[in-house]
Amino acid sequence: MKDHFPLVPADRCLFIAGGIGITPLLPMIRQVEMTGAERQLLYDGRTRASMAFRADLTHACGGRVHLDPQDECGPLDLAAWLNEPLSATKVYCCGPAPLLAAVREACAHWPGHSLRTERFTAADRSEPVRRTPFEVELRRTGRTVTVTPDVSVLQAVRGAGAEVLSSCEQGTCGTFLVPVLEGTPDHRDAVLADHERAAGDRVMPCVSRSRSDRLVLDL
Structure with missing residues (x-):
């Protein structure tokens, strides 16, 4: 499985954790500690007792830890x-969907690629852009399939004989990420960043669909 939440080199790292979202952030914080880069942690939880690894985090962040138990302090003041x-x-955030959404909004005016997020469950998805059938061409095999509203692109291409790998099939693991040669995807995954969605050159067919009448995939 590809790591879609990697730690990248930066002079400073701001980590934001909500509840069990501290779990994937802890090894990243320890790694940054070894590099000597500046680091800060904002840790949001329901109660102080529910916030795991508090003693470890104080050491790993060199004292630069802001604990925010909501029963004592209220919601984390992201602004x-x-x-x-x-x-x-670089800002790294992991936690429940409302926290991720709030951090994305708060970082909207930051330079591109500053924010990296990770979620544990699939995002709630709105209705697809279109509810009518569309065609998907498999360029390598020369086959074209019609994707109806009741099937996913993944199901359709498998039905056409394409051998493809998948894992969660919820748009969160990034296993089945396919190059787009033509057409405009309707991205519905929880993996691609905003700039990757705007590029429109890759798509996750397990959950995503098409905005255009025809989508050509490198399959």
């Missing part, structure tokens, strides 16, 4: 922390 973009800083 206060993210209002001013910090140069050469």
Whole structure:
């Protein structure tokens, strides 16, 4: 499985955790500690007792830990922390969907690629852009299939004989990421970043669909 939440080199790292979202962030924080880069952790939880690894985090972040138990402090004040973009800083966030959405909104004015997020479950998806059939051409095999509203692109291409790998089939693992040669995808995954969606050159057919009448995939 491809890692879609990698730690990348940066002068500063701001980690934002919500509840069990601290779990994947902890090894990243420890790795940054070894590099000597500047680091800060904002940790949001329901109660202080429910917030795991508190003692470990104080050491790993060199004391730069802001604990925010909601029963004591209320919701995390993201605006206060993210209002001013910090140069050469990467923001890593993992937690429940409302926290991820709030952090994305708060970082909207930051430089591109500053924010990286991770979720544990598939995002709630709105209705597809179109509810009518569309065609998918498999360029390598020369086959064309019609995708109806009741089947996924993944199911359709498998029905056409394409041998493809998949894992969660919920748009969260990134296993089945296919190059798009023509057409405009309707992205419905939880993996691709905004700039990758805008490029429209890759799609996750397990959950995503098409905005255009025809989608040509490198399959």
